[in-house]
Amino acid sequence: MPTICLTMIVKDEGHLIRDTLKHLLTYIRFDSWCICDTGSTDNTIFEIEDFFAKEGIPGSIHRHAWKDFGHNRTLAFEAAYNTSDYAFVWDADDEIVGDFKLPDNMTADWYKFTFGARGCTQYRRCQLFNNRKKWKYVGVLHECPACVETCGPSADVFGDYHFVSGRRGARSKDPQKYLKDALILDKAFEEAFAANDGLYKRYAFYCGNSYVSAGLREKSIPFYKKVLSFDTWSQEQYIACIELFDAYEQLGKPEEGLFYLVESFRYDSQRAECLLRLVKYYINRGMSQVALMYYRGIQEYYENKYEHDPIEDKLFVRRCDADFYLPYYMIIAAERCKRLDICANMFTAILKYKYLGLTDWWLQNLFHNLQFFITHIPTTVAYATGLCSYIDLIHSKGFRLQDSQYATLYSYLTSCTPAFAAPSTFLTTPRPLRILLTMTTCKRIDLFRKTVNSMLATWTDLSTVDSFFCVDDCSSRDDRIAMQEEFPFFEYYMKTPAERGHRSSMNIIWQKLKEERPEFWIHLEDDWLFVRKDSYVANSVNFLTKYKDANIHQVLFNRNYAETYTDWNIMGGIPLETGFFLHDTNRVSGRSCAYWKHYSFRPSMTRVETILSLGDYTTPNTFFEGDYAKRYADKGFKSAFFDTISCLHIGKLTSDKKGVNAYTLNNTAQFKQSQNTYVVNLERRPDRKHAIGELFKKAGIDSYSVFPAVDGNSLVVTEEIVNLFTGNDFRNRRGFIGCALSHYTLWKQLLADTANEYYIIYEDDITLADDYCNKLAKLVADIEGKDVIYLGYTMIGSRNETAVDTRIVRCNLHTYIGGTFGYILTKSGCKKLLDYIESHGIKHGIDYLMKICTGLDIYNAQPHIVFSEWVEGSNSKGDSDIQKDYTSIELVVSDWKKDWIYHDAVDSSDYDIMHLPGVSLHALAIKAASTQGCVAFNTLGFLKSKVGGFAKTPYINSPGRGIYVKRQPTDSIIRVKMLCNWCSSEDLCKEWKNMSQGENRWNSIQLTSEDDCDYYVIINKPRQGAFFIPEKTVIFHMEPWCGNEAQKWGVKTWGEWARPDPAKFLQVRSHDRFVNTGFWQINKTYTELKGCVDKDAAFGSIISSVCSSKYFDPGHIKRIDFMKFIEAKWDSDVQLHIYNEDNKHGFASYQGKARAFVDKERGILPYKYYFMCENNVEKNFITEKLWEPILCESLCFYWGCPNVSDYINPLAYVQLDMNDFEASFQIVKAAIQENLWEKRLDILREEKKKILDTYNFFPTLERVLKDAREVFSTEKRDE
Template sequence: MDELERDPDDPRTVFYLGQSHRDLGDLAGALHWYQRRADMIGWNEETYIALLEVARLTSRLDEPVEQVVSAFERAARERPQRAEALVELARFHRHAERWAEGLSAARRATGVPFPDHDILFVDVGAHTWNGLDEFAICASRLGRHDEAIAACGRLLDENHLPLDQRPRVLWNQTWSMMQLGEPRLLIRAEPPPLRVGKTIDLTFTITTSRRRESFERTMDALLENCLDHHLVARWICIDDGSSSEDRILMQRRYPFFEFIFKDESDRGHAKSMNRLLATVDSEYWLHFEDDWQFVKPGRYISRAVEVLDDDPTLIQTVLNRNYAETLANHDIVGGHMVVSAGKDFAYRVHDHVDPASPEFGRIFEENPGRLTNAQWPGFSLMPSVMRRRAFDRLGAFNPGAGHFERDMADRALALGWRTACLDDITMLNIGRLRTDTGPDAPLNAYQLLGVQQFRTYPDVRVRLAPNWCTGDELAAVWRRQLPVSGHWKGLRFVGSNDEADHTLVINHPGPNPIGTEDRVLLAHMEPFEGVRTYGPWAEPTNDSVEHFHAREFGRNLLEWHLDATYDELITSHPAKTRDLSAIVTGKRLSPGHHLRLDFLHHLERHRVPVDVFGLDNDENFTGYRGALPWLDKRDGLFPYRYTIAVENNAEPNYLTEKIVDGILAECLVFYWGCPNIHDHVEPDAVILLPLDDFDRARRMIEAAVREDEHGKRLPAIRRAKLRLLDELQLAPELSRVVRGHRHLRSLPVHLVNLDRRPDRLRTTMERLATVAPSELVSRVTRFPAIDGRELVIDDAIHHMFRGSELPLRRAQTATALGHLALWFELMNSDDDWCLILEDDIDPRPHFASRLGALLGQLDDDPGVELAFLGLHYFGDDMYPTSAVQRWRSVDLRGVMGGTFAYLMSKRAAHKLFDIAQRDGIPCGIDTFILRHVDEVRSVEAVPHLVTSPVARYGGPVVDSDIQYE
């Protein structure tokens, strides 16, 4: 006051008197002095603050609305380059629920740029985010949700919003999205146009499977809302199993895509990801699945790339906060916020917490009722921008893992890779959620393909016992055929001194001891001329081995002689710079040795250029290029478009690393050897050489090189390569065998037999004893068949078998009732499958080994519900044949029927029993099953594992209890 008395017109003194009274809580006094200062001439910034304080105090003193509004408006006019007055005016209206007035004031505030030259009490928040925040709230309350979402999006995108305000703004955005019913179903006749602009080193990929509508929703939303999708340099779509009609429509709608269309043999998500790994070579990789819809516009690629560039330990930027799938996931607990090194943006980094730790329990204690993903390791296949080079160390996705995404996430965590995410909800899942369960949930891509999504495989430890080296030496080589995680669906190779579940003898044990308690698998990998020298291991007894992988029904265990791992081979394509190679040995022992060397001499005489590799050049080839490292033929194959592979012998199912190495090196192989090679390698991936006619074979090679057959057939070669890696090579083969025999060891086996036919029971058991181990034979349970001679057909039976065009036959009806009883027993048991046999069967040699292998194949195809081990056909020439034991879908052409040997699942039993209850059984039980193969997925063993005599019109008389009734 002394200063005021000395100079009553000093504006600075008056201003600070207002400040002092305000700070002391004297609002009326403060208002007096601020008003006086506002009416004085002085520093214009100070005048503005005085007017702003007048407006604030007028509001706090509950003056009339018009007076308060007028005060804020006067302050705003005094200094239009300042936004505080407009922000507080908007807030004043909002508190009074005058949403339209608040929206108007907030809109004006957002148009005021930051006052770079002002210095007095500049409120940074008012000029960077408060106005937009007020605008979003008012717009939402007015039902203008698109505007509210856009405003919240700006707040979340920009770097001004304080971290503690982000959850509130995210909830405001979420609430508006809920009011709009996001994700909205948007159907467009034409997709949004592709944006044009400068690209970066980034590839976009998307996996899709039999969901064209979902794929189109995903892509149309991306093209509309991802405002910087012009940055994408390459677009790739990999499709798994869609119809040819849908594929044509996809190509027409999105012509900028490179489409990779997979066939049935290559189905599966992990395999798709590995195809993409082998294709994507850019620095950044934006990956989507076909069931995500952007729900608001943004520059998502730029933001995600900026995050990766901010921290080299990040493997990816997920485009949704904390792996959210729905709007309800907006507040999932987890991770921590990070401000970028340049302080210009913020993002969230995932924190993995061990579910068994006290810290994990505290998450739920401190956040009751909220979800968390803290238990997840980090890496995810949710839409994200990934760092492609990270996979150079991580390796491939493991199709043999029960949860291949989790397997990759665990590996990434172990190597120190972390996952970041945008702290925002940018998109929503439009398919099946991770939390969706029950029969009414929509099908996801895995279910549409008939493959399992998640499964835990128990560890299976296999000790090796080859005849040519120690098991430890071979295990060190064969481990490269496993994914980097070290197992294939639980199968691992262990050392000779480690505990093992199985011992795999290759040819014969050689220097490797075999214990009396070992569960032995035996595989022959040499031609028949060598097998004869194996003594008791040439044709083992049923009880000496659990499985005999005989070439009568299965291929060699396929290894490769390339110093390259599974992960390296499946994620790369060799660069081709040369034409033709051949890798030889100087031996002249077997027929193939002579043919191989003599044909190469023929080529050189006719001046066909061929680079020859071998340990020596005793044959004096002019194209000799030297020796290759032991078990590593890469230099003789990787640079070459073509190679010549001649097996030592031509025997069914005898194929070796000679053709395997060529295909894995993506060569077009000129081949001689296995006569049924096309059972294993598709025809376009190999050219068969007629080495009984050297001139013809040479002309075929010359024509193929001249006409670039390698380029034309490269897609087929790569398909064959993938099939070798994921299905045919020894790791998946052995995995199927051990899983199949594990199933066989616990499989209930029922033998249907009439009390009055002990002779047939005895004969059948004797036959089984010659082709199966005693352990399996001892588990065969006799099921007393219902005797048609004693059956009384009452009203209940008439009802069950209603609809028949012929009178009921008692024997046929009794047979059906017996099978129905077994189905009912399975339905009420703890078993998932059972094997049902009739007492007139004749099982094929190596029955148990064949069945174990087939059960392993079923384990990889969970959609199968019923499997026939044999069927009756109308003609002997109609029976299916194959050199490789396998399943095929039941083809009804020529089939008479037959329930003499089949595997029944609990699912099939329920389905067929329900159909019988609903519709009746108007025919024989075998015909009843076959009539419903469109409802119960059924397969047939090829060749049949079991035969049974069948009565045909005009044919020989057979021992049958029902067929002559």
């Protein structure tokens, strides 16, 4: 193996050099070292010599005076020459990432290595040199190596690694580093050009780069233009084209830079960076066809060759542009041009390259746009499993999609069923039994096939299962033969009719476990489609082995007992390690599975000894899975999950009140044998469930089931619901629809129920007559030939006649109002009702539908034996979740709403074009879109040519009614109207404009003072009479609570606005839950603050403070008093410059005014140090008093928010104790003497970025709205 000498130049790197050397030795074992120090004033030399002495590696330190990089690196080469076979050149703050190895057989004279991760800027640079030859570096900066004698070509070292060019070294501490570099290179260029030294070309290029890095893009323009005029390396010219366009775009002149994007194809026709900018430029101007035209120039290379291009001959490649941003924008362009095949190819590229160095916003848009071309992506196993892997990857990075996006993915995965279910071969090898896989199946060979074949397609280690065992529950003879022929590796237990039922199957499996005694048991039923490739067996065995002592004995293949791909929103669980988490039965907000114990029959692996210790599945109750889960949990046993969704439930879902499962197919009850008595109950009304239980217990009814009612409040509109209810006479009220669906679902269940000829159905708000059970028995005995028997009903007047004996009489439909609170329905009646609904839908309340159903033979008990209060309206005292719910639901599943902005409970007067009464909203939208001059329509059916202000009217004034306003072509943005308590909306927008990315815009958000908006923001509280829609309103509290009893001001005095009800608003950002939003009053824009700040050397270490003269809040007093205390010290190390309106307190250090939104920055920006106190000390209450100095890169001596360190790095400010002025003064003095500002400048800049891009009002609002909206799209947006 050739010997290697580590060769470096260093200066003042003592803070990191030992770590760097230790890091290097983990990758390369050096035989010697040669390090040249260029004037260190710290312990750098000691650290180097001490480190290598302990490692036993010989070498030498050389001390050279500094001249420039080319000169001093050449001296290092000369010092190391011929001391080894190769010299490895390294910088003190560089590092290696990944699986790096030097070539096994090194024969080349020099070797290039990759700098930069795939998702970042990448380039290749020589670092390893033949040390038997002489080398030099040329160039004062951005120097490059050259061989002094003849040498061979360089070789590339590829692999799964990259080098990182560090920014932690001594030189990087200088905030003026890049500007100084630019000035050096500018001078070097002039000298080289005058001397006709070819280096001038390189100097021009890197001078432009340095001006860009210094934030002075305009100064870079002439240098990049020079680069294009020279005969030089084409890669530098390509980069110059990028930078020229970016510079002109930043100057607001993108058209001037457009030429250079097109010019770039002369220098490299394969790179993506300039093409990306062209595509974005033309998309943003509505010229997607032009964007597509430019893409076609690179299409063949990008779609077929780019993946395998090592880019070894390219400079500063921004791989993220080709890996994500180009295909992202091309999806938009191609969709607009209806080239959905290109959309699919671009999405495939994004999945392939897996770039994730981006924010949630991009992924939300990507997966929103997927719906437009989902039918064009491949439905193969490889593609679908690759997509699932990508979803797992983005989840592992903390990203989450919207429910609607998971639904799109669910639909796609379902469409891949034929691929996953395609037959394949599988051979087993007899061996000792350690792992047993079992299945139960019942009369569903189609599902059984899909389940097994999908396992064969996705389980990469299924062959490690030692034995397969299937229990079949009464399938047909032909199906059993087919199963055995298609899947012969299973051992089958064919049950007899006497063994029917799921419990019997599980006990047969339990007995098998007892007899065979495997260590691990995989079990699943016959209705799961696996969609993820994984090593299910090995991962499960390893996990259960690792966590045995933690009492975890089952691991399920889906997170949180999920059934569908939309179940990613089921919350809860305790992370254990990457890819796994523990089931948690503690309740969390949102959907959760906390109600369910540990242990389930869903696809999983379980430790067998645990199951055997619990006994078989014999329990007192029919629902034995729940009993067994309780038995498992009571022993302290736990279950865990794969942190993913591996398989989809293709049988009847738990939430499905329709359809059939294995119990229905086998004529067995899942929860109660031959149950025919049901109570309809909303799951959100446990009070009623308890009350009905007590009522039935008192009456002697012990055999009944609670049927989970369809909750109208959470109803998701489907095509079936639209078809059933369109044209109804109850205005689409959610309660009516939920009630009707509940009864309708039970009717369908009865028709499919082969064990029962009738159902007794109750609602949960009833009372019963005395001796109820005996009276009911008499009615049931006389049920023959009847369709419906109402056990009671609401009637007009009081006509419930009395009788000695309970009997059945024909119902007087003239007095009947409703009776679904208690009735008996026979199968004959059930069929008539379902036939009627098939023909007519459900256009009336379910009670009235039963009354008018053709041919339905209706009777009632006389006298009535079941009673329920009739709720006549909202003022009735009765407790009704139906009659008192006036909210409506849109019976539309199409995407028409994307073109309209809805304003609820308000209308716009006049300007009516036509009136279309009784027409559905969908039809109204279609008519409005096709009517010339129509810009809006309301829910009453009026089409309008103009929209004025919004207001409640006599006809539209309550939820469920409103007006739809057409989105304009510019409505790709989200309009947010601003309201506050101190000025007009227009003035507020002006005040806060600086915090935006420009003109009150932030990505897709646009602040406005107009009523035509999507959302509202209230800062503090609104002015009297201000209009807003609460459910579309975000409230930001930005004033203190002022909890001191002596304070008669503050949020606490705002009445209803002190604690707005979060349930009424989109979000209430009060300080008990959220940190005060970031904002500033300095007259600097977001863009200006993104750059570095130049401090005025004339101010030295003077402390500035911009403060009012107020003297009543605690912070006012402490602030004024402490500055007086400092002035009284007359300490030359601690000097003040104080700015305010009037110098009311007579400060000797007074410098004049610094007015908010005018010139406040003059009192902060030039200063290294700043002092400020918050007016009040309150949790989460951070104001501009800290935001502003950090934004100005000033180190603030601060007192105020007690939990400020929860949000801001404590090193970005200096905490003072305003109860101890002397101690605080000494802290201030010590900080200045230690030059703490310079030491913490990098931290200040990091925190500044956090404030600008995270805590700032605009990104905060963006996050809130993203959570509230289904998606943000760059092209289309939904309400």
